[in-house]
Amino acid sequence: MRLSPALIALLIGCFSVALSLLLEQICSKYLPTTLPELFFLIIQGLVAALLARAIKLAIWWQWILLIFPLAIWLALKLDLTPSFLFGGFLVFVLMYWSVFLTQVPYYPSGQGACDIVAELINDDQHLKILEIGSGLGGFSIQLAKIHPKCTYMGVEIAPLPFFISLIRSKWQDSTVSFKLGNYEKINFADFDLVFAYLSPAAMPKLFEQCKAQMKPGSILVSHEFDVPGVKPSDALQSDLDSKVTYLYRIA
Ligand SMILES: C[S@@+](CC[C@H](N)C(=O)[O-])C[C@H]1O[C@@H](n2cnc3c(N)ncnc32)[C@H](O)[C@@H]1O
Numbered sequence: 204m205r206l207s208p209a210l211i212a213l214l215i216g217c218f219s220v221a222l223s224l225l226l227e228q229i230c231s232k233y234l235p236t237t238l239p240e241l242f243f244l245i246i247q248g249l250v251a252a253l254l255a256r257a258i259k260l261a262i263w264w265q266w267i268l269l270i271f272p273l274a275i276w277l278a279l280k281l282d283l284t285p286s287f288l289f290g291g292f293l294v295f296v297l298m299y300w301s302v303f304l305t306q307v308p309y310y311p312s313g314q315g316a317c318d319i320v321a322e323l324i325n326d327d328q329h330l331k332i333l334e335i336g337s338g339l340g341g342f343s344i345q346l347a348k349i350h351p352k353c354t355y356m357g358v359e360i361a362p363l364p365f366f367i368s369l370i371r372s373k374w375q376d377s378t379v380s381f382k383l384g385n386y387e388k389i390n391f392a393d394f395d396l397v398f399a400y401l402s403p404a405a406m407p408k409l410f411e412q413c414k415a416q417m418k419p420g421s422i423l424v425s426h427e428f429d430v431p432g433v434k435p436s437d438a439l440q441s442d443l444d445s446k447v448t449y450l451y452r453i454a
Pocket of ligand 1: 338340352
């Protein structure tokens, strides 16, 4: 049985809590002075982060496990009201609820990726462009301003980013249409260019979907993450950041 990274992180978190509680007991029994609780929380975070590193969990899990005990401590010190905490929890659920299933959290691709894709398109082309995992909508809305003759659709699985992208699109009078849903349920055959900024975990399955559905000559553009074992048609680096964008032309 293969455990998901979220479950492994949870188990590591529980283990480090147990270890720091044990350490606290031992110290209070054998040391003449009481050590501050912050000391044990730092140990707890460090143990969890090092364990996550040792078993090669993604870097963001290492940071989450390192900071989590201190964040809880800080929240308790600030004496935040339960309704405030519940509100924060709800925001996180609406933003990141799907990460447990998809292993793809929200983070924006930025101007560099948009510039690279904009360069690939001629001013007189009428391409159909699909952004899979459109997040807050910034990429497609920006690209639509540069190439207004193309048609755009963004699909996003998490409700809060989708809702924000919808409002942004209406607010900015953009032609981009955003849909709430899973891109795995969308037929890529209708699109000339598919833009993805997902995660290494999603790439093999995504490429299979592209090969099965996209027309010959159409293109998958993946920002930052390549398809393991597949040579890209091109790899472009932005001047704005050091990230590479990979192009896969469908044969
Ligand atoms: C790294 S963010 C990229 C956001 C945006 N494309 C950009 O470039 O700024 C990835 C987004 O993909 C969404 N996502 C992950 N898996 C998905 C799926 N199967 N269907 C639709 N959206 C998905 C996540 O919720 C997240 O908002």
